[in-house]
Amino acid sequence: MTTAVGYEGPLFLGIDGGGSKCRVILTTADNQVVGEGLSGPANPLRGMKVATDSILSATHQALTCAGLAHRDIDQLVVGAGLAGVNMPEYFRIFSDWQHPFKAMYLTSDLHVACIGAHQGGDGAVIIAGTGSCGLADVKGEIIEVGGHGFPYGDNGSGAWMGLQLVHHVLLAKDLLGPATLLTDLLCEELKLTETLALVDFFMHATPTTYAKYAPLVFAAAEQGDLIAAEIIRQAAAHIDAIALRLLSLNPPRLSLIGGLAQKLVPYLATEVQSRVTPALQAPEFGAIWFARQRHPA
Amino acid sequence: MTTAVGYEGPLFLGIDGGGSKCRVILTTADNQVVGEGLSGPANPLRGMKVATDSILSATHQALTCAGLAHRDIDQLVVGAGLAGVNMPEYFRIFSDWQHPFKAMYLTSDLHVACIGAHQGGDGAVIIAGTGSCGLADVKGEIIEVGGHGFPYGDNGSGAWMGLQLVHHVLLAKDLLGPATLLTDLLCEELKLTETLALVDFFMHATPTTYAKYAPLVFAAAEQGDLIAAEIIRQAAAHIDAIALRLLSLNPPRLSLIGGLAQKLVPYLATEVQSRVTPALQAPEFGAIWFARQRHPA
Structure with a gap:
């Protein structure tokens, strides 16, 4: 041929x-x-x-x-x-x-x-990008979790983090929660300060749009913002849960890929971090x- | 005339x-x-x-x-x-x-x-239905909170409760969280059991669709479901936060209206419950x- x-x-x-x-x-x-x-x-x-x-x-x-x-x-x-x-x-x-x-x-x-x-070998992978999901393929047995879509699924993903960010900023704007660095960073990034303008911007937002603002949560957490730190803690807990489910199949390797992977790894549980290998x-x-x-x- | x-x-x-x-x-x-x-x-x-x-x-x-x-x-x-x-x-x-x-x-x-x-008199109102929002009108001063839309806002609403329900059922289906009565009630109501069928059903769901299933959360909580109770606790906490913000204007009356109002009142903080008056x-x-x-x- x-x-x-x-x-x-x-x-x-x-x-x-x-x-x-x-x-x-x-x-x-x-x-x-x-x-x-x-x-x-x-x-x-x-x-x-x-x-x-x-x-x-x-x-x-x-x-x-x-x-x-x-x-x-x-x-x-x-x-x-x-x-x-x-x-x-x-x-x-x-x-x-x-x-x-x-x-x-x-x-x-x-x-x-x-x-x-x-x-080509056995292993497990978690994608943490706009969405979140994981798969393990070991001795012909496959486990697949997450990846169900947004907003009911994809927890711990960029879209999910962006959604939490917008949620907390709107609570702060309504004086129902504290205005933290998250509010400053989002308003600065969008060049918008009015609540109604923010609402208008996110009214028909796609997961991709939400995910675009996830890095602001990491930026705020690095500067000591407690709400940002809590959002990341919850995201990491969800990725940990996916990891532990996949590790139940005893895959020889576990890789984390996707746009948020490198940022999230330091926040994962020690037992998960120690198993992460490069793709x-x-x-x-x-x-x-x-x-x-x-x-x- | x-x-x-x-x-x-x-x-x-x-x-x-x-x-x-x-x-x-x-x-x-x-x-x-x-x-x-x-x-x-x-x-x-x-x-x-x-x-x-x-x-x-x-x-x-x-x-x-x-x-x-x-x-x-x-x-x-x-x-x-x-x-x-x-x-x-x-x-x-x-x-x-x-x-x-x-x-x-x-x-x-x-x-x-x-x-x-x-x-026609001064007062405050909270709507807890498909969405959630509140307004106080006292001596010509108006405070308005919430009502920003879904999924970033409308916390504590029927749409928000339905979303938490679907989220927890999908976690259970992925073995990332416990399968409780919520799973049984939703699958029975929809006559669907497969994860992908559930995902397909909610893929383009409107707030109204999510809100339609909020009563299942109350039904499960009444039978002792702990996750359902936690969803209701969070919803009530959000409605409490709206109420406290509106009460800061010292309205002579506070009414709760909307499809979820009567169901939520028993879960509100005592200080809020004691202020609720009929519309x-x-x-x-x-x-x-x-x-x-x-x-x-």
């Missing part, structure tokens, strides 16, 4: 498709990275057309990168880790996609993040491991 | 316009109720056309009730208490409305609720007081 420009053996494409962006990597049979691509959301909850357009756009970038033609897409063995396909309905919809690849192996973005973090590879590489492990040689 | 059917003096129309419905009452100059009407949302945040259509529809019902012609609308002195007009932008938009009435006096739905509860009239009557107090004799 040889493509237009003569790579030997099958080509593997790894897809990390999240709610805001889709990242792909293209490798040869002997694991050389020859292309990559980046596009918009690849979460089927946003609609199948948006998701498949994002995937195809990023794939074409990767093919071009590798000096391949668009028609070589039918040579690709694809591992796709997509947000949302943990829901059976979306797994089914995506499985029915008449994709243009040689083969496609489908799982969740969280699962490929775990496989990548441990380079070895990015989720899109995990997607390639996933495809390789399933594709007939 | 005499209308088609010969009522003496001006006719007053009181409007209580909320986010889900608009209720109006029509009275004669000597306070006899001669008509009423009920229609959909009259909150300008849903769009001016929706709001004014609701107001006019309910007004025409009230005119018909009173044996008056639609053209008699230009005889009405109107007090309008509308959700959303506490925001200056919406107050301005509504003030610019080329209304068909003889005169219109505009304020918030919360304000007319307070005036109605105390039959004397409904908000639409408060709107008539508001117009009467401002309309030149």
Whole structure:
């Protein structure tokens, strides 16, 4: 099997498709990275057309990168880790996609993040970014927690921390709670001081918007703000609870990834901190491991 | 000034316009109720056309009730208490409305609720329903708290309690928290047991949907559920904080209204409970007081 420009053996494409962006990597049979691509959301909850357009756009970038033609897409063995396909309905919809690849192996973005973090080996991963969730994959047994969405879930995430921030600032504005540094930092950042202007700003805020202001909570806590410290304590307690649940499977490794991970680690329980190991590879590489492990040689 | 059917003096129309419905009452100059009407949302945040259509529809019902012609609308002195007009932008938009009435006096739905509860006298009111908010009106000084919206505000409300319920049930489903009676009651009520089915149900839930399940929290607490009791304790603490803030103005009366009010009162602090007095009239009557107090004799 040889493509237009003569790579030997099958080509593997790894897809990390999240709610805001889709990242792909293209490798040869002997694991050389020859292309990559980046596009918009690849979460089927946003609609199948948006998701498949994002995937195809990023794939074409990767093919071009590798000096391949668009028609070589039918040579690709694809591992796709997509947000949302943990829901059976979306797994089914995506499985029915008449994709243009040689083969496609489908799982969740969280699962490929775990496989990548441990380079194809067993382990557990917690994502603490805009949302929060965790997965352990040990001897074929999988535990998955969280990732249910906002505001009823995703506790300890950036969106959750931003929501607590706005909540406390509005309490302070109503004189129902103390005005602390959190109020100053948020009003300064938004260049807004009136309660109604703040309400107007957050009235239709997405989780991404809330998460954008989570770093202010860390900034305030570092300057001794007690309410900020309490928000972080609660966030860390939730991440600890996820970690302890995943550690019940005895994974050989546990990695914390996502935009808040590094900031949160110092606040986690000692027993959790001592188990945290660096993620070895990015989720899109995990997607390639996933495809390789399933594709007939 | 005499209308088609010969009522003496001006006719007053009181409007209580909320986010889900608009209720109006029509009275004669000597306070006899001669008509009423009920229609959909009259909150300008849903769009001016929706709001004014609701107001006019309910007004025409009230005119018909009173044996008056639609053209008699230009005889009405109107007090309008509308959700959303506490925001200056919406107050301005509504003030610019080329209304068909003889005169219109505009304020918030919360304000007319307070005036109605105390039959035109000074006092304070707390609404604990889908949302939560409070207002005190004492010697011309007004304090207004809460009512900022969901999920960052409206703590202690039905929507907030429903959100805590869903949050705790999902934690239990993930084995991150105890499965209590709350889990049984919610799953039974929804006839759903799978985590993903619950998530799917609440994914785009409105505050009204969350509030619908708040009574389950009271039901569980009455049967000794500790998590339910803690949710109610936090809700009551928030309502207490609103009450104490309003009582700082020394209002002669304090009323609690809204769908959760009666259920919450037993959980409030003794010092707050002892101050709670029944609301004397409904908000639409408060709107008539508001117009009467401002309309030149």
